[in-house]
Amino acid sequence: MNQFQYMRVTNPKAAVAAVSKDNTTMFLAGGTNLIDLMKRGVEAPEKLVDITRIPLNTIEKTATGLRIGALAKNTAVAEHELVVKNFPLLSMALNAGASPQLRNMATIGGNMMQRTRCSYFYDTALPCNKREPGSGCGAIGGYNRMHAIFGTSTKCIAVHPSDMCIALVALDATVNVSGPKGDRRIPFADFHRLPGDTPQKDNMLQPGELIMSVDLPMNGFAGNSHYLKVRDRASYAFALVSVGVGLKMSGNTIQDVRLAMGGVAHKPWRLTEAEKFLKGKPATEATFKQAAELAMKGAKGHGENDFKLTMAPNSIVEALKTAAKTA
Amino acid sequence: MKDDEINDGSVENPGSSRRGFLKQSSALAALAMTPPAALTAVEKGLDEKLAVAFEQIPLKVEINGAMQQLKIEPRVTLLDLLREQLNLTGTKKGCDYGQCGACTVHVDGQRVNACLTLAMTTDGCKVTTIEGLAEGGPEGKLHPMQEAFIKHDGFQCGYCTPGQIMSAVACIREGHAKNPDEIREYMSGNICRCGAYSNIVDAIMDVKQGGAKV
Numbered sequence: 001m002n003q004f005q006y007m008r009v010t011n012p013k014a015a016v017a018a019v020s021k022d023n024t025t026m027f028l029a030g031g032t033n034l035i036d037l038m039k040r041g042v043e044a045p046e047k048l049v050d051i052t053r054i055p056l057n058t059i060e061k062t063a064t065g066l067r068i069g070a071l072a073k074n075t076a077v078a079e080h081e082l083v084v085k086n087f088p089l090l091s092m093a094l095n096a097g098a099s100p101q102l103r104n105m106a107t108i109g110g111n112m113m114q115r116t117r118c119s120y121f122y123d124t125a126l127p128c129n130k131r132e133p134g135s136g137c138g139a140i141g142g143y144n145r146m147h148a149i150f151g152t153s154t155k156c157i158a159v160h161p162s163d164m165c166i167a168l169v170a171l172d173a174t175v176n177v178s179g180p181k182g183d184r185r186i187p188f189a190d191f192h193r194l195p196g197d198t199p200q201k202d203n204m205l206q207p208g209e210l211i212m213s214v215d216l217p218m219n220g221f222a223g224n225s226h227y228l229k230v231r232d233r234a235s236y237a238f239a240l241v242s243v244g245v246g247l248k249m250s251g252n253t254i255q256d257v258r259l260a261m262g263g264v265a266h267k268p269w270r271l272t273e274a275e276k277f278l279k280g281k282p283a284t285e286a287t288f289k290q291a292a293e294l295a296m297k298g299a300k301g302h303g304e305n306d307f308k309l310t311m312a313p314n315s316i317v318e319a320l321k322t323a324a325k326t327a
Numbered sequence: 328m329k330d331d332e333i334n335d336g337s338v339e340n341p342g343s344s345r346r347g348f349l350k351q352s353s354a355l356a357a358l359a360m361t362p363p364a365a366l367t368a369v370e371k372g373l374d375e376k377l378a379v380a381f382e383q384i385p386l387k388v389e390i391n392g393a394m395q396q397l398k399i400e401p402r403v404t405l406l407d408l409l410r411e412q413l414n415l416t417g418t419k420k421g422c423d424y425g426q427c428g429a430c431t432v433h434v435d436g437q438r439v440n441a442c443l444t445l446a447m448t449t450d451g452c453k454v455t456t457i458e459g460l461a462e463g464g465p466e467g468k469l470h471p472m473q474e475a476f477i478k479h480d481g482f483q484c485g486y487c488t489p490g491q492i493m494s495a496v497a498c499i500r501e502g503h504a505k506n507p508d509e510i511r512e513y514m515s516g517n518i519c520r521c522g523a524y525s526n527i528v529d530a531i532m533d534v535k536q537g538g539a540k541v
Contacts, residue, residue, distance in 0.1 A: 006384060006401030006447055028445070035404070035443045036424050048401070052448055075437075099516025100503070101494065102425060104437040105444065235515035 001038045005047040011054060012178050012210055018049045020180040020208030027051050027210065029071060030106040032098070033114040041124050042115075042131055056212060057107075059083065065218045070109030070211040074164065075100070077108060087216055089246050092227035093167035099236050109211035112165060112175070112191065115202065116158035116266075117238055119143060129155045130199040137199075145304040146238065149312065150265040156199030157302055160192055160267055161238050167227060169268035170244040170260040173216050179209035188214070192267035199266070221246030221258060228319040229262075230311060239263035241312050243319035247283070254278050254287075254324075259295070264312060271295040274316070283324035285317065292316040388449050390415070391459025399446055406430045406441035409456060417457035417489045421518070428517035431490035431497075432456050438497035440516075457489035460496065471539035472496050475530035483521035491517045495531045496541050504535045 009015045019025045024046040028034060037043040056071040059080050066086065068077055077083055078094035098106065115121065120128045120138035127136035139147055139157050147157045165188075173188035192203045205211075224247035231237040242262035248255040257278045259271040274295040281287045292313035301309050383398040390413065399408060406423070409415040409432070421429030423442045430441040433455040461470045472492050475481070482488040494517045498504050503513035507528050519527065534541060 001402045003400070003402055006445075008447075008450075028448070031445060031448065032425055032440070032443050035445060038402075039424065048445075050445075050448060099428065100497070100501075100513050101428060101431055101438050101440045101516045102443075105439050235512050 001035075002041075002044040002046075004045055006050065007047060008050040008053060012051075012056070012212060015049055015051045015054060016178055016180055016208050016210050018047075019210070022046075023207060025049060029110040030073070031110075032102050032106045033110065037115065037122075040122060042122060051210070062215065064215075066216045068108055068214045068216070070213055071107045074098070074103040074106045074108070074111060078103065086218065086222055087167070087171060087225075088222055089171060089225040089227055089244055090164065090167040090216070092225070093163040093242075093244060096227055096229045096239075096242070097163040108164070108214060111162055112168075112211065113203070114160075114162060117161045118147065118158040121158060130158060130195070130202075133198070133200050140302065143304060144302045146240065146263070147302055147305050148265050149299045149301055149305060149308050150269055151194040151267070152265075152300070152302075153195045153197065153199065155197055156195035156266065158195070158199065158266060159263055160202070160265070161263075162268070163227070163229060163239065163242060163262060165192070165268040166242055166244040166260045166262040168214065168216075169270050170246055170258040171216050171219065171221075172258070173214050175214055176212045177205065177209045178212050179206055181206070183212075185215075188268075189270055195266045202266075219246065219258075220248040220256065224249055224323045224325065226319050226323040228315055228322065230315055241308055241315045243315045245319045245323040247320075247323045249283065249324065252283050254281055254283055259291075259316070259320075261295070261312065261316070264299075264308060271316070273297065278320075283320075283326055285321065285326070288317045288320040289313075291320070384447060386447060386450050388446070388451070389453045391454070391456060391464070401445070401447055403446045404442055405432065405434075405444040405446045405449055405454070408446040409441060409454075415456050415458050419486055419489055421487065421490070426518070427487070427490075428494060429487050429490040431493040431517065433493060433497065436500075438494055455493075457493060460492065470496070471534050471537070471541060472499075472530070475534045475537075476527070479526045479530040479533060480523070481527045481530040482519070482523050487517060487519045487521075491519065491527055495527070495534075498531060499535055499541045504531055507532060 007018060019027055026045040026048055028048040028050045029052060056069040058069045059072055060067050066082055074094050078091045084091050118139055120126045121131050126138045129137050137156055148159045168188050175186045175188055175191050177184055226245050229239050229242040231239055239262050244260045246258040257275050259275050261269040274291040277294050278291050295316055296313050299309055383400055386397045386399050388395050406420055409418050418432055418441055419429040421427035425440045425443040431438050432441045434449055435452050461467045472495050494514055498513045504510050510528050510531050
């Protein structure tokens with residue numbers, strides 16, 4: 001690991017001021033991804049600003065829903081009474097991610113900020129446009145079993161690895177950030193971005209901006225939620241494909257629905273077309289299959305990951321069946 | 328914003344005699360032992376930056392019940408601090424990337440991967456390692472989980488065992504050891520390449536059902 005200066009701050013203003021000064025300074029929260037990347041030489045900040053002592057770890061009711069502090073630990077959120085009761089999809093997604101040890105360390109904000117697990121991004125001896133813009137993409141035409149089938153570019157086919165983010169995009173979350181130019185709110189669906197010509201940019205945060213909290217609006221999906229994660233082993237592995245579902249049922253009719261997929265794109269992939277189609281339809285396997293077909297429009301395999309073109313729609317149907325309790 | 332506002336209640340590499348020393352020493356001597364960050368600093372003529380890259384910061388942390396007043400480089404992980412500076416080699420370095428769980432310790436009662444924990448972030452915390460698990464310390468009676476691992480042959484080579492035991496104790500304390508399936512899920516962060524998994528699950532079930540205080 002490179003040597004760096006260490007600074008500990010106790011309030012957001014100081015954190016933002018410290019990181020805004022130059023682009024070699026980074027925030028340190030749970031560290032589960034950043035320290036890993038620093039050990040491998042993928043990241044080499046000259047200064048780390050430890051934000052873990054800023055009191056931003058509360059989970060509280062608001063007038064419209066729930067506000068989760070950016071520094072709340074993954075475990076604390078997954079097991080919080082209000083989350084389990086009102087947003088079981090978020091609990092399920094969090095518990096599907098990483099290991100108990102990592103979930104005890106990782107924060108909500110950090111989870112959103114984690115980088116891709118693409119092996120070319122991690123290996124500094126190989127080309128990667130995300131790590132070193134202009135160096136090329138090793139995954140295109142290379143080992144790409146874990147890679148994206150939606151929203152790729154000629155520069156990058158990496159996926160965002162988070163499970164939690166799939167739940168947050170499905171649950172219409174909003175991200176509150178504080179920066180050198182003040183505070184702003186970013187709809188979760190617009191927080192992460194597609195690679196395009198600048199895959200080095202994972203999200204829409206401006207330099208120095210700090211995630212303060214995530215807002216979740218109350219919804220009627222708690223009774224029929226499911227997070228399905230398909231992976232190489234039963235636990236503690238990144239998703240090949242994952243699906244987050246929330247259904248609001250009226251008898252056997254789908255009143256409202258939220259659908260999102262993980263392991264398939266550079267950002268949490270919300271399935272809006274399929275959602276529109278499902279509204280008002282009966283919860284049957286036939287409608288679920290049609291919805292999955294709609295969701296797969298525009299999907300493209302890259303060789304090793306062609307199996308996702310079959311696995312993804314099958315997973316959508318399976319997750320919908322489980323959420324609707326028709327399985 | 329003024330600089331002193333940034334430092335409100337916070338910590339930053341404080342000045343030290345080392346800084347003074349470096350300022351006086353010749354640039355050549357410094358260059359021979361400088362890391363890239365410091366070299367950049369030299370190019371920019373930033374003596375201050377060069378100095379702080381070498382500085383050791385004070386850290387106060389309670390480890391296995393004993394308060395430790397230390398001075399460490401910011402990049403030292405909790406795992407390296409335990410093993411290399413405090414000679415607590417019970418905590419193992421397996422992958423060093425948070426993937427195997429061999430370095431599992433408890434920080435303020437929560438199990439974490441010591442390899443991905445910067446030691447500085449544990450300032451003011453209580454750390455428990457495998458050496459501090461048994462009542463009466465390393466010379467005392469074995470912890471019930473340690474006894475159970477021996478009874479059920481919960482290991483072969485033994486390298487992952489300290490991490491497995493720290494995780495197993497946490498697993499029961501968290502209430503995640505109700506049945507073998509739950510144990511397997513909540514022990515998934517600890518890899519055993521010898522494949523002693525079934526015996527590890529037996530050991531944890533035994534302790535859980537035996538009702539011993541963990």
